[in-house]
Amino acid sequence: MKNVIYLIVLVLLSGHLVSAQETTTEKKVDKPVRSPWESGTLINHQTSVTQYKNTLEMVISHRFGTVENGISDVFGVMAPGANIRIGFNYSILDDLLVGFGTNSQKKYQDFQVKYTPFEQTRENTMPVSLTLYANAAIDGREEAVFGLDYEFSDRLSYFSEAIVGRKINDWLSVQASVNFTHYNAVDSLLDNDKIGLGFGGRIKFSPQSSLTVELGVPLKIESIAQYTSFTDHPKPHFSIGYEVSTSTHAFQIFLTNGMGILPQELYMYNLSEFDSESIRFGFNITRLWNF
Amino acid sequence: MKKVKMSFVASAVCLALSFVLMSFIPEKKPWDIPAEYQSMKNPQAADDADMLKVGKMNYSRHCKSCHGNLGKGDGPKARSIDADLGDFSSATFQAQKDGVIYYQSFVGRDEMPNFEKKIPDEEDRWAIVTYIRTLKK
Numbered sequence: 001m002k003n004v005i006y007l008i009v010l011v012l013l014s015g016h017l018v019s020a021q022e023t024t025t026e027k028k029v030d031k032p033v034r035s036p037w038e039s040g041t042l043i044n045h046q047t048s049v050t051q052y053k054n055t056l057e058m059v060i061s062h063r064f065g066t067v068e069n070g071i072s073d074v075f076g077v078m079a080p081g082a083n084i085r086i087g088f089n090y091s092i093l094d095d096l097l098v099g100f101g102t103n104s105q106k107k108y109q110d111f112q113v114k115y116t117p118f119e120q121t122r123e124n125t126m127p128v129s130l131t132l133y134a135n136a137a138i139d140g141r142e143e144a145v146f147g148l149d150y151e152f153s154d155r156l157s158y159f160s161e162a163i164v165g166r167k168i169n170d171w172l173s174v175q176a177s178v179n180f181t182h183y184n185a186v187d188s189l190l191d192n193d194k195i196g197l198g199f200g201g202r203i204k205f206s207p208q209s210s211l212t213v214e215l216g217v218p219l220k221i222e223s224i225a226q227y228t229s230f231t232d233h234p235k236p237h238f239s240i241g242y243e244v245s246t247s248t249h250a251f252q253i254f255l256t257n258g259m260g261i262l263p264q265e266l267y268m269y270n271l272s273e274f275d276s277e278s279i280r281f282g283f284n285i286t287r288l289w290n291f
Numbered sequence: 292m293k294k295v296k297m298s299f300v301a302s303a304v305c306l307a308l309s310f311v312l313m314s315f316i317p318e319k320k321p322w323d324i325p326a327e328y329q330s331m332k333n334p335q336a337a338d339d340a341d342m343l344k345v346g347k348m349n350y351s352r353h354c355k356s357c358h359g360n361l362g363k364g365d366g367p368k369a370r371s372i373d374a375d376l377g378d379f380s381s382a383t384f385q386a387q388k389d390g391v392i393y394y395q396s397f398v399g400r401d402e403m404p405n406f407e408k409k410i411p412d413e414e415d416r417w418a419i420v421t422y423i424r425t426l427k428k
Contacts, residue, residue: 031412034345052411170344207351247353247409290408 032119036129036167039250039286040089040097040114042200043214043239044258044266045177048116048129048165050097054291057089059101061261063282066272076280085261095119101262107140108262120166127166134160137262146185154185159264161198171204181218181264189231195219196267208246212254214239218267237266238274239282252284320375324394331390335414335421342414346422349415353406354396362426374402379426392420 037047040057051057065079073079087101087110095116102109112135120129139145139155146154158181165175177198186192200214218234241254257274260266272278335342357372359365362379369376377384384392397406397416410416 031414034415035348052408054408207348245352246356247406288409 028123030121030123030125032129033122033167036120036165036173037202038210038243038245039252039284041252041284041286042175042202042212043241043252043254043256043282043284044216044237044261044263045175045198045200045214046114046131046133046161046163047175047200048119048131048163050095050114050116050131051089051091051288052290053091053094055091056289056291057091057097057099058287058289059085059087059089060285061085061087061282062284063256063259063261064280066278066280068277083259083261089114103137103261105260105262105265108137108265109140110135110137110262112136129163129165131163131165132161133163134158135262135264137264157181157183157262157264157268159262159267161263163198173202173204175200179263179267181267183264183268186268189227189229190268191224191226191230193224194234194267195221195224202243208244210243212239212241212243212252214241216258216263216266218270232271234266234268234270235273237270237272248288250284250286254282255279256282322391322395322400324391328390328394328398329388331388331393333389333393333417333420333424335417337421337424339421342418342421343425345415346418346420349410349419350422353409354419362423372402379423380428382428385424385427389420392423393417396420396423 037049040047040049040051041059041061061084063083065073065076065081067075069076069079083103083105085101085103085105085108087099089097089099089112091097097114099112099114100110101112112133114131114133116129116131118126118128118130120126135158137157137159139157143150159179161177161179163175163177165173167173175198177200179196179198181194181196183192196216196218198214198216200212202210202212204210215236215238217236220230220233222228235257237256237258239254239256239258241252241256243250243252245251257272257278257280258266258270259272259280260270354362355366356368357364357366358376358379359369364376364378379385387395393416395403396419397410399405406416410419
């Protein structure tokens with residue numbers, strides 16, 4: 001009797017082992033979609049792209065003056081007061097990067113982290129990608145700017161964002177994001193916090209070139225507002241651009257109504273409309289090094 | 292007699308000069324391909340439309356700037372490169388084994404950079420080899 005039980009257990013176990021083996025061999029890894037975006041930034045917003053582990057990315061961003069003066073200052077290209085940022089991001093893991101940037105506007109020094117916990121997969125096991133982005137920036141201007149009772153914490157601002165994106169097909173990718181901006185110190189009658197929505201898309205029309213569009217909308221939410229008068233409520237920022245990418249570079253040139261490069265600046269302080277007087281040219285260039 | 296002597300001297304000078312000039316022509320350095328690569332075979336079918344699309348996209352992004360649209364070694368960056376860029380459309384190039392093209396393309400040497408980190412997916416690498424095969428004249 002004992003032997004019969006042993007035999008039954010053995011048969012059952014062997015069947016289980018065989019089926020486990022079959023499952024292992026049949027299981028196909030569903031890889032992430034190829035190039036949902038060309039680089040880590042679309043125009044002003046982040047994308048789901050984090051470069052491969054041990055990649056150093058240099059990002060040079062530039063916003064010229066407004067086009068309102070026409071040819072006299074080459075549509076803002078030669079206008080004074082351009083906004084420039086140079087940043088470096090390093091990918092610690094394939095889906096996690098940290099970065100630092102220095103910006104001429106308000107002498108912002110920013111630290112950022114981006115993590116993509118889910119990537120959209122080729123077989124649609126995961127239909128969308130989810131990216132989390134956060135930064136902290138230090139306003140580096142002289143103390144006098146911050147008025148009386150100055151404290152170092154007055155210089156700090158924060159931005160965090162959750163981005164959901166999908167590569168619809170070979171030529172179209174879209175994304176939407178919800179974000180939160182906080183400034184420790186703001187002028188009177190302004191809110192310290194702002195919630196916003198971001199939308200972006202890319203239409204790829206050749207293996208290397210794409211048309212990009214982007215919209216950022218700061219929301220008027222009374223329940224988090226300190227002043228329901230919404231004095232100087234920031235305007236939505238809209239951008240449209242052209243992007244070309246190679247193995248180690250991405251070059252983006254665009255028209256935008258936002259002067260800021262850091263997202264918290266755009267969501268908190270942009271008062272320009274997207275009209276023929278307020279739009280400006282800008283560009284981002286990225287360079288990658290693999291280690 | 293003097294004329295004969297002069298012509299000898301002139302010939303010697305010409306010969307020496309041609310040797311000097313020839314030394315400036317870059318010599319085609321043979322590739323030392325490890326055996327494991329020699330035996331590699333492209334797992335993709337030559338007419339796999341999906342892979343050809345992926346291969347073309349990645350070729351445009353990573354290879355075209357040096358090797359040119361048709362793989363003739365005439366891309367915009369080719370002029371600043373000393374190394375022999377080859378001609379992917381030539382019979383000599385196409386006669387090479389899949390694994391040899393794979394090694395040359397992704398492991399590289401000297402001015403041909405290593406692309407293993409930039410293109411980590413094996414399927415994407417072979418897709419480029421599949422696409423390069425279509426550049427045959």
